[in-house]
Amino acid sequence: MQKIEAIIREDNFNPIKIALEEKGFISMTVSDVMGRGKQKGIALKWRAAEHRIEFLPKKKIELVVEDNDLQTVLDIICKTGKTGNIGDGKIFVMPIAEVIRIRTGDKGTEAL
Amino acid sequence: MQKIEAIIREDNFNPIKIALEEKGFISMTVSDVMGRGKQKGIALKWRAAEHRIEFLPKKKIELVVEDNDLQTVLDIICKTGKTGNIGDGKIFVMPIAEVIRIRTGDKGTEAL
């Protein structure tokens, strides 16, 4: 099993969610993060002084999937989440040793 | 070492925390996330139009433990976090390559 962490634009979250849904990927965990890519963000000013808020709000999607489904999900996110402008985000994939469903105690693929 | 990520109900957080404490697992990191499981969440309506917020608030617990302690911790979370209703949540386990305590520079088991 693999865990996919995708850092995406807030506005792309809904379309990605729907695209995943259509292919049957419903379960996921989402959180609000602040991100900064190569472009170094934007400097801000407050009252008369300056302070830099270079980070822009992003959505982080976490999705654990079976190895077989990995490519499908990656493709969906890439396709739907692409606007072509800087800031579209990144996807990180990492191996998962175990998954457990708390309600039943099921493990592994069963638990997904 | 292993990292445990548990997505649980907000209301179960306190009991789980206490149960872990009793067994000596005190250190952890917690965050607010929104989650959706197989049941597809709930559709919402705003003023006269419709908009779906299908995600429900969940707590995410992150806990890095020694390999030996893994099973104990998983059992505690499963037992305490179980209500038997849909939405109890999931636990993901993944391997950790290294841990460092910033204050001292200690590494590995030392740093936990």
Add this chain to the structure above:
Amino acid sequence: MQKIEAIIREDNFNPIKIALEEKGFISMTVSDVMGRGKQKGIALKWRAAEHRIEFLPKKKIELVVEDNDLQTVLDIICKTGKTGNIGDGKIFVMPIAEVIRIRTGDKGTEAL
């Protein structure tokens, strides 16, 4: 490639960010978390009743780097994030299987 997750003090975030920037590590993802270390936090009271909020606000930095850069980044965080008092935080390192840039579809080191 490795993913670094550092849980740090909110006030140390800015210096760490700047120190990383100077060495060319600009991209990162940041989120607000609540953390509790060995010191067990602080108990709180509300109106006339008691309730414990033992968790203190922390910043979580996520940074995916090439294997070569790992040590450099760890050193920077340790050095800049150290005050010597309890609560300085921890760093966790875990292996990443794949990175994709959504905008271009680039994979691996290319995508960083």
Add this chain to the structure above:
Amino acid sequence: MQINNGDNAWLLISSALVMLMTPGLALFYGGMVRRKNMLSTIMMSFMALGLIGVLWVLYGYSLSFGKDFGGVIGGLNFIGLKNVGQEPSTIYATTVPHLTFMIFQGMFAIITVALITGAVVERMKFSAILVFSIIWFTIVYCPIAHWVWGGGWLTNLGALDFAGGNVVHINAGMSALALAILLGPRKGYKNGANMGPANVPFIIIGASLLWFGWFGFNAGSALTSSGLASNAFVATNISAATAALCWMLLNWFYYRPTVSGIATGAVAGLVAITPAAGFIKPIMGIPIGIGASIICFYIMRLRNKTRIDESLDVWAIHGIGGTWGALATGIFANISVNSAGVNGLINGNPILVGKQLLSIIVIWIYSFGMTWIIGKLIDITIGLRVSETEEIIGLDISQHGESI
């Protein structure tokens, strides 16, 4: 009588101030619950602005202030605002338009209903709250308002209630207690779940709007912008300030001076001064405020030791705080302040304490008993409480389909 434009300006703005207390309460309560129930808690107060706002003009004012029937209830002569016009009433507030007096009183009815909801947050069905509010308003609030202010039997008894200690606070507090007992505790209450406040700044914004609005509540109850209004205004501020300070110190003695604590203290002081504000020397706001703080603080701790989940302590603050205020009126009343009043205990008239006590007991019993009956009836018909799943998901989503 002639309309006095100064009085009318004061009563109109006082009405607006009292109106603002209901949203203030919505925030005060909304900040204290868990995130998943914040909107539902806000809604419980806000709906009263709509619901009671309409019922009051349809029949509530008439039942409360209409022609007296046997000291028990008002008649139907003001139904649908019939005979309530721009001319002053000949009985009530004779220097302002009758409409002004009517709407000023209406704002009290609204906030009283909203106050009760603090006891039932995080678990009561919204439909049940609406039905409860309609019935309770009709057969509990209106009669009591009539007894105390509308020429009913408590008026004639000689018990003093300047701005609604009985009608609003004791009444709401006892009803809250009854409902909380009927409903039972929130899932997870005293069982590990963190019931801490979701948004402390909202608590302070709410308390501030309450304090601000209370100047209309109490000083407006002079019904003119005379010296009596000033007396009530000053007494109100003194009691609120004293109680806030005193609660802060108590809080500190046991733990820390919390923001939610000082806000709660201020509200306790405001409650306690309400029946007294226009019958006592303003400086007596100091003992009244100190009493309010100490009594409510310890009662709240006591309540907290029980299994009764009277969630936001409406009973402790409004019920008990109001009871203290009514007694304090009996103790400190001074006829030199208000010729329509009488002297109290410390001015040589212990009998007033007895009258106050009697009126307190009546309200305790009537409010608690009637609320219990209404609540029971609703419970066995449409049900009082949301389902367990709905409670777990939170009332914002389950009852209102919305989240913050």
Add this chain to the structure above:
Amino acid sequence: MQINNGDNAWLLISSALVMLMTPGLALFYGGMVRRKNMLSTIMMSFMALGLIGVLWVLYGYSLSFGKDFGGVIGGLNFIGLKNVGQEPSTIYATTVPHLTFMIFQGMFAIITVALITGAVVERMKFSAILVFSIIWFTIVYCPIAHWVWGGGWLTNLGALDFAGGNVVHINAGMSALALAILLGPRKGYKNGANMGPANVPFIIIGASLLWFGWFGFNAGSALTSSGLASNAFVATNISAATAALCWMLLNWFYYRPTVSGIATGAVAGLVAITPAAGFIKPIMGIPIGIGASIICFYIMRLRNKTRIDESLDVWAIHGIGGTWGALATGIFANISVNSAGVNGLINGNPILVGKQLLSIIVIWIYSFGMTWIIGKLIDITIGLRVSETEEIIGLDISQHGESI
């Protein structure tokens, strides 16, 4: 004439209340947009306090209420507050200082400009908003205010507008519609992006401050603290309460009783009663409120089915709600309430409906048309809309360099 201190107290506090409506609106709107545009939305309202606050005293008051020129526009006799002093005006509000009347009217101009911005949130350039506001205020607001209240041709026609149904609400609503069409929809609108509200509690705080301030808006428009003020005050509260309740039920019928819904309903009720409050029996607030709720609710649903992204439904609530209110004034007006009024349809004078209709049509056309022209001109000069990148990043950061 002599200054009446009661009247002046009422008008001054009413002015303060109306001032508070603009920050109230800022929160009402700010809560409804996405997190990344909340500050920019707040700023759009708040800037009106500064910009229009200054322009009003420089020339706006004079153009609106100065010596009439051919029924079309006011003269320059009050420019820079010349001849506007502590003495009462001989024409307007003759029992309070001329300065009081001037500033009370100024608060209306401020909020009208702020209202429009609800249509353009999340995509209009801040510089374009400033330029638009200056021009629109000068050639749309001031003339209309003059026509209706300043002795212009609509005054003489005999159309009734007690507190600004035409001047404020229809005017703002139609202008909002024109601007929204010119600007085009937000990126992602009806295309997957979640446009849900960022902060529902802010919506309720905003609506509460609007309700509170509206007492000054409507009851202050009596220009004295007389029985007429009380009449308007009560009518206002009844309509708001009724419409809130009614919207809640409609919402429930289709889905759930939402907090944002009840807040919107209250505002619709407040809008609709505005032109009528001082010409009708207060109890008529009930049919007016019901009408407001039903009409605005369905119009909003309709609008939502189109591609027109009139984002926060200024047109549906203020434009259509105001239109209903103007017609309702024609239907329910009753000369016994206000000797300066006339009877309406149900009191045997159908002709008033015709006059109301005429004034509505005039404002619809003038506001929409002029706004379209001004908007077009700005579009082809400095541009109306932010760049795509700026829109994606959000206006808070791109326009104001700040984030919540």
Add this chain to the structure above:
Amino acid sequence: MQINNGDNAWLLISSALVMLMTPGLALFYGGMVRRKNMLSTIMMSFMALGLIGVLWVLYGYSLSFGKDFGGVIGGLNFIGLKNVGQEPSTIYATTVPHLTFMIFQGMFAIITVALITGAVVERMKFSAILVFSIIWFTIVYCPIAHWVWGGGWLTNLGALDFAGGNVVHINAGMSALALAILLGPRKGYKNGANMGPANVPFIIIGASLLWFGWFGFNAGSALTSSGLASNAFVATNISAATAALCWMLLNWFYYRPTVSGIATGAVAGLVAITPAAGFIKPIMGIPIGIGASIICFYIMRLRNKTRIDESLDVWAIHGIGGTWGALATGIFANISVNSAGVNGLINGNPILVGKQLLSIIVIWIYSFGMTWIIGKLIDITIGLRVSETEEIIGLDISQHGESI
């Protein structure tokens, strides 16, 4: 004299408005600090409502407005509100109950203490703040209030201060500066830590409540609801609007038009007009507002270049803004506005500028010096500052055991 009900209505509501400024300030300040210190910052203001609210009636009013002793301090004749009743005073505000005047003045004392706390946020011990507030109130505020308004030596000198430019703003600003220097900068200040505002919408809510309440502050200071009140009301709004607009443009010139900037500008404009509002033609609010904006903006930038962490710029806005206002009063005063005033520089009386300058210098020295001494004493006894660990954890948890 006879009570004028219109005047009393106006003064009572003005007192309520000024009371609301303190919670407004709590939000204005609370929004500007870091998340971990938001509650503590709010608490610093809110506690003044309790603490000073009590001290004022106990002895503060007497020290400030009691029978004059040698021009320096008031006597004890009003201690515990003795001789302060429903009858008008024979000296102050002779058309309203003495109690009204007393409480109106009390609200000024409360907000002045709250204002100072902006300088010490995020690092001063709560206990030290309480002790400081008690002493400072007694030996700094009360004497100055007496000198300026209570028949003391500055009254007799002929310096003008309509609504508290000296007593409230310069006084608070200079004291803030002294305390900030004594305390030293926050940990991490100018050293990487992000000190950005936690909640910009709170800043705007706070500023809006301040603006709203300031109508009571300035127009209430006319002490009647006369033409003079209207004059002050309008001048206040003009200056606030002008300064908000002007600050926005300055902000834009260097960077972007920020929301926190426009809010700050409005407050600067309100501060500057305070001493002048009842002595100048309202339109002079324009130059005064422009001056306030430009002066405070650049002073704030300057201060920011130093190592003095006067955290929320109380000195720059209130100290310097108030100083400008006092000078501006000397420049623009016009006896035709207020027969109790005099002409200023542009009306041919340059000597007034001199008197204003003298009173400014006195307050600068007295406030700064006394605050320094009090602060030093506290520092060497109980300590001014929290421990480093407490500062890192944040004052919400360490001082108040609570978090937002």
